[in-house]
Amino acid sequence: MSNRFDALVIGSGMGSLTVACLLAKEGKKVGILEQNWLAGGCTSSYWRKGFVFESGATTLVGLDKNMPLRYLLDEIGVALEVVELDLPMKIVMKNGVVIHRYKDLDQWIEEAERVFGKKNQRAFWKFCYQVSQFVWETSLEQTAFPPSNFSDLLYCAKNVNLKQLRYAGYAFFSMEWLLKKYDLLDNQPFVDFVNEQLLITAQNYLQEVNVLFGATALCYTNYGNYYINGGLINLVSPLVKYLETQGSTLFLRHKVEKISSKNNLYHLTVKPKGKEVQEFYAPILVSGIPINNTLELWEGKEKFIKPLQEKQMLSPQLNSAFQMGIGFKKTKEFDCIHYQIHLEKPLPQVGSASIFLSLNHPHDQSRCDEPNSMVASISTHVKNPAANMTFDKAKAEEAILEALEKRGFLKKEEVIYAHSSTPTAWEKWTNRKYGFVGGYPQYLKIKPWQMIDSRLDSKGAYLCGDTTYPGQGIPGVVLSGIIAYNKMKRDKQI
Structure with missing residues (x-):
């Protein structure tokens, strides 16, 4: 079988590339199947009519200590040429007031007080920043999360600490509750500001976003925000180059049409652009495309499909x-x-x-x-x-x-x-x-431990990307790839 690999990865977004790179580091021969003519999915760039446009994501976050992208790059020894932004963002309000989202927390709080009034802004933002620090510190400590078997539960219990127990309860409370707690819910300009800021990374409004995700989303400008010359394709290209130097292969314009399994191998029916259908095989499969698309590709009536269909979000x-x-x-x-x-x-x-x-x-x-x-x-x-x-x-x-x-x-x-x-x-x-883009939005009724897990069939198939835990943004999808890789290791797939 010329198209036999140690692992096959569907899609070449940042989640897919993360798990592929970590597998390649283990010496695995990985085949990455991408239906488009460019790698990167929603993190890429393309030339048109004299200009290079971003295909989706435009902000680069995740290079600070305890963040997923920093972890990935350190693991595989890849360095990026980046420019840190002096000012991560400006907001222009309806009335024309311009808000500067400074990285420095105290400087940002002073700006928030200038625009929204001093009442409880300092206490609110100090708390949000503490939550965001906790979330990032915990993200790489709890790579069995969300737990889906006894091994995961043991790993989570082994790595739990009092700080995690203290903060976990905030998953039950919304950002609306938090604004009310700090007596900020009647400050309509601030409510409007928070709602639109939450949309950037949490994809929903304060009534639906829990405090753990919401506080972290609001504070992303208080961490390093970066720019890559030439566009975000130059975040993707070094990862692809690393994969190729490790003996793995990226197949562009190769659309996966069907997934089946037989004799402990996953069989992928693939249609290359302008060529005959081909078959690809591997004992490990990772889908980096949305769960909505993944389930439609699966042939047969495997038991794992129905529970996942019930968890998938519709339009x-x-x-x-x-x-x-x-x-x-x-x-x-x-x-x-x-x-x-x-x-x-x-x-x-x-x-x-x-x-x-x-x-x-x-x-x-x-x-x-x-x-x-x-x-x-x-x-x-x-x-x-x-x-x-x-x-x-x-x-x-x-x-x-x-x-x-x-x-x-x-x-x-x-x-x-x-x-x-x-x-x-x-x-x-x-x-x-x-x-649909941006990942699954946050909904209060769906707690972090109820989000879709990276294990698909409890055999050798896994999921990463923005429809599995933890969700949106470059840091989120990179973390999803790290989690999928770590669950493979605990499952003794590698």
Whole structure:
């Protein structure tokens, strides 16, 4: 069998690449099957009409101590050329007030007090930061979480400490409860701020996001935020290069059409672009694509499928995105590259209350063919994507350009090139069900230990990515790959 591997990985997002790299470090021959022509999934970059646009994610977090990406890079000995951002983000409120999200906690608290008033801001943010530190410290200590067998429970018990027990209870309380606790729920500008900030990483609002995830999400700007010259494809490329030097193979434009198992091997039916169907085999299988897509590929009526079908989220619970890429003439200097802009009225056709704008770093001209030009990536949430796959893009584009012009980011006549993507385009690009992106949103009724585990069939199949614990963002999906790898080791698969 020429297509026989020690392990097969479906998809090449950051979760997939993480587990593939860790397996390759163990000497395993890994085959990574990617349906697209670029690696990275929603963490990638592409050239179009003279500009390099990000395919999805635009913020890079996770390189600090105790964070998953830092752990991965240290494990495999890969170094990244990154630029730490002096100012992680600015927020432009509806009334035009600009908020600076400083990394330094005390500096940020002073800014929050300036904008929202001094009442309880310091106590609230001190608590949130303590929770975020706890979450990151615990994430790499509890790699059996969520437990799905007795071995996991033993590992969790062995690594538990009083601090973990003290903080675990906050999984039962929402961010709405936390704002009420600090008497901030009547501060409407602050509530609006928190809701839109939570959408960035937790994909939901304060009523649904538990305190453990919510506090961590709100504090991501209080950790190192980074930029990679050339776009986030240059986060992905060093990992692919590492895999290739270790004897593993990335197969681009290889779409997995069916999964089956026989004689202790997983059989994958794969359709390469423009070629005949091929079969791939391995005793270990990792799916880095959403659980919604994974279950549809599985042939047969395995017992594990029904419980997972009951846990998977459907379109009404999910988000896709409307994304716009703009190349424009540079006529001013920017002291920040990430902005959340709160809209005066909901975005036409979409209904969202804010947009997220990311620019190329001022010292990075590699993403623009023309001199004195810049590139912008704008995204906003689209709820229930199956019901909103297509709409009048022109109206949404016009409203975004008007908002950017009103806030002084650019003028319409400075635009060199622009394009946009609806959920239909996301589904085509990523092959994700409904074109949903950003991972499974947080819901209060789903506690962390009830989230989808990385074990699929209790044999040799595993799941990573943003539909399994812990969920969203580059740090989250990298952690999911680390957890899948560690569960394989405890299962004696490697």
